[in-house]
Amino acid sequence: MGGSYRLLRLFGIDILVHWSWLAIFVLLTWWLSQGFFNDEYEDWTTGQRWAAAVVAALAFFASILLHELAHSLVARREGLPVKSITLFIFGGVSALGAEPETPGQEFRVAIVGPLVSFILAAIFGAVAFVAFLSDAGDSPPGAIVLYLAIINAAVGVFNLLPGYPLDGGRVLRAVLWAVGRNLLMATRWASWVGTFIAFLLIAIGVISILMGNFVGGAWFIVIGWFLRNVADASYQQLRFRSTLGGTKVGDLANRSFSAAPPDISLDTLVDEYMLANSQRCVPVVVAAELLGLVTMADLKRVPRKDWGTTSVFGAMTPREKLHQVDVREDVPRALEVMTRENVNQLPVTEFGRFIGFVSRGDVLRLMEIRSELRGAGPEGRS
Structure with missing residues (x-):
């Protein structure tokens, strides 16, 4: 992905950061300080809200990195080369050097990401519950782990939506591929579902804007537009590979x-x-x-x-x-x-x-x- 810069290397995999990540990091930090933490914890000082927002935003993107790292490590265990992981405005993406060769490979590589997100949500949720029982739930650390529990659960649920190229769409493609023994047809159906979900997100965004939630609505529209384009491009790319397979x-x-x-x-x-x-x-x-x-x-x-x-x-x-x-x-x-x-x-x-x-x-x-x-x-x- 052009405009990306190497941040570090983990398990032999380059971790890259796209310039758009900085934009979403700033927006998320601003929303947390002026929205979530401001609305839920009115007794905090301005400094506490901003400090908690920065820590929570960084921890959230660390969670996204773990989500993508899980995909990459399982892919590598399955024999698929992994080029890099890139953090960008829509989260993260693992760049694989080859596509899965079997439905089983596709399923295992796809499902592990949401599983890691749910595990993180459970861990942060347990810590938040302990903080609540010890009367530390309203403290900045308690609020941060509560937010991380909520957002990781949301990431897991969203990624399990059965529309390609989301993880859930890849799981659906793996199932259809296993049943029909036709990767191209499985990708076509998963892409169609992905397109439907994309248009649904766009519709939700339009309704949100009409109801006065401009920022949230605009974000739904942007995500929907992105998923729509990627779903179509992914199918066309596979169709192209299938048509020209074996040609040197x-x-x-x-x-x-x-x-x-x-x-x-x-x-x-x-x-x-x-x-x-x-x-x-x-x-x-x-x-x-x-x-x-x-x-x-x-x-x-x-x-x-x-x-x-x-x-x-x-x-x-x-x-x-x-x-x-x-x-x-x-x-x-x-x-x-x-x-x-x-x-x-x-x-x-x-x-x-x-x-x-x-x-x-x-x-x-x-x-x-x-x-x-x-x-x-x-x-x-x-």
Whole structure:
């Protein structure tokens, strides 16, 4: 996730913090100090409310981290690589290097997160109950553990809603996958339920705003919108992987291209390479070694009047800044890189040697052709 920074490393897993986490941390701290603690504990001083709010907000995000860490550790035990955990505005997300291969794997990885949240809720609830019995329930520590009990229980319940990509949606997908032996169909149904839940949250948000609760209503709408987009994107991504499963970058690489020397001008490059060969991206090569690429984006960075005096070498994106893919990489992986880096083509290498390009257009055309040939759509994975 772009805009994320490494915070620490736990159990060999990088813990990242996205810049949006700071925004939600500030908002949550403000709401706790001016809302929850202010309304429920009127005898507290302003300093007590703010101190308790900061501690409670930090402890809440620590709880979210434990929730995601549980997902990651179980995934790793199941043999799935775990890249990182990122805390962001909507909570946390574990980045897995591969999808579960069986319904059992999916179920175990998904269910453990809510279970950890409920365990935390029970622990904090027990501490809050003891504090209440000892007349310390109205103290800042007692109030903090009560809040943590409530919020962790809420996180557990919310994540068990049976809509993909929530944990409950993944549990539903695992069950449907086990029953129907079709991962794509199971994902489609779980995504539909996720979309319904998303629109329900948006409707609740609109009603809340009409009733005067603007902040709470807006938050419901934002969460609903986020879940709607992720549910659809997750299904489309799996559909894409299913359609292009087994296709390697080398099968799709365009090996017919004209390479330019580094010392010609951009005017010459445009006239004799790009326009003459209908080539939007030109490799810069010397003695069979790739030095860099000149793309349309590179050209646009140079004023048109300077094309005659600017060399290809001066305008190109150098090789060390390029994201390259090997011929043995899966095509879906190449498209992920293009999407993440916001580029339309990638250099393809074989044993470290540049041999051609793979483009976003080539990938999408292949997917369209295969989908049409299959007629009823891609087959599910059993």
